Amino acid sequence: MLNDRQKDILKLIVLQYVKTARPVGSKSICQKLKCSSATIRNDMARLEELGFLEKTHISSGRIPSESGYRYYVDNLMEPKKISGEDMLKLQTIFSNNELELSDAINKSLEIISDITNYTSVVLGKASHENLLEKVEIIPVGEKSIVAIVVTNKGHVESKQISLPTAIDNAELVKATELVNKMLVGTPINKVGEKLEYEIKPIIGSYIKNYEVLYNAFYEAFRDFAENKNVRFNGKANMLKQPEFTTVDDVKKIISKFESEEVVSKIEETDDEVKIYIGKDNELDDDLTIIKTKYDTGSEEGTIAIIGPKRMEYDRVITMLNYVKDNIEKKGDSDGK
Secondary structure: OOOHHHHHHHHHHHHHHHHHOOOEOHHHHHHHHOOOHHHHHHHHHHHHHOOOEEEOOOOOOEEEOHHHHHHHHHHHOOOOOOOHHHHHHHHHHHOOOOOOHHHHHHHHHHHHHHHHOOEEEEEEEOOOOOEEEEEEEEEEEOOEEEEEEEEOOOOEEEEEEEOOOOOOHHHHHHHHHHHHHHHOOOEHHHHHHHHHHHHHHHHOOOOOOHHHHHHHHHHHHHHHHHOEEEEEEOHHHHHHOOOOOOHHHHHHHHHHHOOHHHHHOOOOOOOOOEEEEHHHOOOOOOEEEEEEEEEOOOOEEEEEEEEEOOOOHHHHHHHHHHHHHHHHHHHHHHHO
C-alpha cells in the first residue's frame, strides 16, 4: 500500500511525535530524507488520505492516527534494546533470591512505570501452590454468614453469603469442622473438586441443612480460586501525559482502574506480547495497552503497561518481554 519513502515518512513522524508530543511538519522530514518539501508534502497528504496521519487545528503539521500507530507497530517498528542502566535495575530485582516471586513481579513493573512514566498493572491469579490452611464461618445474622478462607501463603479472603434459610449455629460448627478436617492442605484450585466428590456424598450424614451449607462453602472457595490480585503502579503518571490536559481527563481514566469489571478486561490469555491501541482495547479509546500472560507452572497472570497512544512502543515491548522471561525463569528456579 505504501512505497518505501511513505513508510519512512510515517515512521519518522511516529518517532518524532512520540518524543515531542508536537505535530510534525514537512521541514524536519525534508532534512532527514533529503527530499524536496513538495515531495514530502504530497506524501504526507497521501498518508492522510489513507488514514495514517491526522492534521491538528493548531498547526500545519501532522500527527499519527490510530491506524498510523497500528501500521507502524505491525510493519515498521524495530525492537529497542534495553539500556544498560535500565537492565541493571531490573536484573537487581530478579537476581535477589530473598524476594518472593510476587514481590519481584510487582517491583519490576514498578521500575518500568518509573522509567517510562506509564502506568503498569499486575493481574495475578491465585497461585496453584496456595494450600488451604483454615476455614472459618461466622454468623452475622439469621440468614447471613461470613466465610473466611486462609491459605498457607498468608492470603485471607472473606465473603458474606446470604442463606435461603436460617441455619443452627451447631450445624455451622459441624460443617466447618468437617471441611477443615478433610480439606486442610488441599491446593485452592482443587478444593471445589474435593467438595463435590468427597464432602458432598457424606455431609448429609452429619448435617440437616447440608445443601445450603455446601452451596455456601462452594461459592466461597470458587470466588477465592478465581480471585485476581490486582496491583497498579504509577496511576498518577497519567497526569504527566500532555494528551490528558485536564484533571477530569485523568479522573475518568483512573476511575476505570477502580472498576472490577473494566480491570478484568486487562487480563491476557496469549503468551505473546500483544498491543491494543485505542479502540482495540476495552479500557479507553485514548489509551494503548501492551500486555502479555506469564505462566511459571505454579502461578500465572497478566502484566501490562498502559499509556497514551503516543507511546514508546519499541521500548515498552522489549521491557515487557524481558520481564516476562525473567518472571518465568525465577518461577522455575524458585520451584526447584
